[in-house]
Amino acid sequence: xxxxxxxxxxxxxxxxxxxxxxxxxxxxxxxxxxxxxxxxxxxxxxxxxxxxxxxxxxxxxxxxxxxxxxxxxxxxxxxxxxxxxxxxxxxxxxxxxxxxxxxxxxxxxxxxxxxxxxxxxxxxxxxxxxxxxxxxxxxxxxxxxxxxxxxxxxxxxxxxxxxxxxxxxxxxxxxxxxxxxxxxxxxxxxxxxxxxxxxxxxxxxxxxxxxxxxxxxxxxxxxxxxxxxxxxxxxxxxxxxxxxxxxxxxxxxxxxxxxxxxxxxxxxxxxxxxxxxxxxxxxxxxxxxxxxxxxxxxxxxxxxxxxxxxxxxxxxxxxxxxxxxxxxxxxxxxxxxxxxxxxxxxxxxxxxxxxxxxxxxxxxxxxxxxxxxxxxxxxxxxxxxxxxxxxxxxxxxxxxxxxxxxxxxxxxxxxxxxxxxxxxxxxxxxxxxxxxxxxxxxxxxxxxxxxxxxxxxxxxxxxxxxxxxxxxxxxxxxxxxxxxxxxxxxxxxxxxxxxxxxxxxxxxxxxxxxxxx
Numbered sequence: 001x002x003x004x005x006x007x008x009x010x011x012x013x014x015x016x017x018x019x020x021x022x023x024x025x026x027x028x029x030x031x032x033x034x035x036x037x038x039x040x041x042x043x044x045x046x047x048x049x050x051x052x053x054x055x056x057x058x059x060x061x062x063x064x065x066x067x068x069x070x071x072x073x074x075x076x077x078x079x080x081x082x083x084x085x086x087x088x089x090x091x092x093x094x095x096x097x098x099x100x101x102x103x104x105x106x107x108x109x110x111x112x113x114x115x116x117x118x119x120x121x122x123x124x125x126x127x128x129x130x131x132x133x134x135x136x137x138x139x140x141x142x143x144x145x146x147x148x149x150x151x152x153x154x155x156x157x158x159x160x161x162x163x164x165x166x167x168x169x170x171x172x173x174x175x176x177x178x179x180x181x182x183x184x185x186x187x188x189x190x191x192x193x194x195x196x197x198x199x200x201x202x203x204x205x206x207x208x209x210x211x212x213x214x215x216x217x218x219x220x221x222x223x224x225x226x227x228x229x230x231x232x233x234x235x236x237x238x239x240x241x242x243x244x245x246x247x248x249x250x251x252x253x254x255x256x257x258x259x260x261x262x263x264x265x266x267x268x269x270x271x272x273x274x275x276x277x278x279x280x281x282x283x284x285x286x287x288x289x290x291x292x293x294x295x296x297x298x299x300x301x302x303x304x305x306x307x308x309x310x311x312x313x314x315x316x317x318x319x320x321x322x323x324x325x326x327x328x329x330x331x332x333x334x335x336x337x338x339x340x341x342x343x344x345x346x347x348x349x350x351x352x353x354x355x356x357x358x359x360x361x362x363x364x365x366x367x368x369x370x371x372x373x374x375x376x377x378x379x380x381x382x383x384x385x386x387x388x389x390x391x392x393x394x395x396x397x398x399x400x401x402x403x404x405x406x407x408x409x410x411x412x413x414x415x416x417x418x419x420x421x422x423x424x425x426x427x428x429x430x431x432x433x434x435x436x437x438x439x440x441x442x443x444x445x446x447x448x449x450x451x452x453x454x455x456x457x458x459x460x461x462x463x464x465x466x467x468x469x470x471x472x473x474x475x476x477x478x479x480x481x482x483x484x485x486x487x488x489x490x491x492x493x494x495x496x497x498x499x500x501x502x503x504x505x506x507x508x509x510x511x512x513x514x515x516x517x
Contacts, residue, residue, distance in 0.1 A: 095247075102116055160196060168190070219235070234259065316468060333345070366428070370425045
């Protein structure tokens with residue numbers, strides 16, 4: 001279902017290029033020219049109180065529950081305020097898969113203490129070991145790559161491990177050298193804290209465990225202001241690379257699922273309380289959530305503006321027809337982290353087939369999605385200009401692209417400049433859960449960090465993207481020739497000069513932005 005994640009080869013090239021110093025500085029230069037600023041005016045040291053900025057968004061999903069009629073105002077301060085304790089709201093799934101809960105406490109002195117509890121399964125019922133992490137974090141500057149985020153650097157002072165069972169000790173023995181706990185691992189006592197790392201020791205033990213705190217390289221805090229006066233604060237830390245071999249070196253450009261402030265979180269949140277009260281010797285044991293039968297029928301939408309690695313902001317809007325096994329995904333792409341400046345809209349549709357329950361992730365099922373049709377709407381002039389530069393027969397109607405007018409890419413079997421080739425097949429992983437209000441959530445497999453495609457069985461995802469919420473009113477059925485088309489309303493960007501420069505520099509790198517689902 002990525003057809004359209006927009007161009008596997010081009011996205012992969014772009015991801016690798018972004019890691020190069022030369023292109024990073026080129027991106028910085030583009031930003032400077034586009035905003036009229038001088039390069040040396042960009043903050044390079046710690047933030048001061050005078051550098052505070054804020055962005056605000058009135059977030060209204062395209063459809064919502066009856067009890068969510070009120071608008072929610074979301075603000076994000078730059079630099080973010082980290083002080084306090086932030087906790088997981090559910091059992092988290094990382095690529096691998098790994099299952100964990102997190103509790104991170106930040107102090108005004110810039111010191112932090114992080115607790116990570118690991119489990120055998122996706123319900124976080126059976127803890128295997130816990131990590132106690134101490135260090136310092138320093139906020140550096142507004143991110144050049146991920147708008148709305150803040151770059152940071154961290155220094156670890158100590159990492160300890162507590163094994164919670166004999167079975168867990170045996171599993172760790174195959175991954176960790178015995179010297180990593182200061183004595184033979186076979187003699188390690190469950191429930192006792194052993195040191196894995198300190199400032200005098202090397203990081204070999206951490207590497208053997210696959211441990212990294214590179215997630216602290218990118219930070220964002222959002223505050224949801226509700227009309228009834230309450231608020232929820234969420235801490236977004238950098239994404240974890242989907243390739244295990246890359247995770248300890250990867251500098252994030254997207255985010256994980258957020259932690260919530262222990263004082264300002266959703267209600268009710270039984271997981272929050274369990275994680276907050278946990279310790280390295282007493283990991284939280286989560287309750288098994290009620291089973292939610294996997295039923296895709298209906299319309300599912302993003303809960304917020306979503307961020308993906310490599311400068312991508314979007315919202316998703318999916319509709320499934322379970323009788324016809326048909327689906328459509330509408331991906332609205334934006335140039336900013338508040339999803340207020342649209343760049344293009346992509347509609348992909350096709351069919352799907354459900355396979356067996358996943359052996360790696362309890363409650364998830366394997367799927368195969370086929371994309372047979374893609375339609376694109378340019379929402380600003382630079383995007384339309386780029387698409388009009390393509391050769392006849394390579395990307396819709398050459399020279400016929402206009403802002404706000406949708407074009408079908410099916411007659412040209414996709415679009416070479418966007419990296420879209422039709423038809424397209426992908427191996428997927430889906431699951432449904434109930435949220436704290438007992439409403440359904442849909443989890444779809446996480447996209448590979450390097451931009452490659454899960455077009456083979458071995459590339460099927462092992463973790464999930466942000467959940468989507470089910471709209472009230474049930475299914476909106478797709479027609480056999482595609483879904484009902486609606487007039488697209490133009491929403492001007494307001495940053496046209498910067499956008500024009502961006503497309504001139506990156507050209508076909510736009511393909512990396514077409515994240516289909």
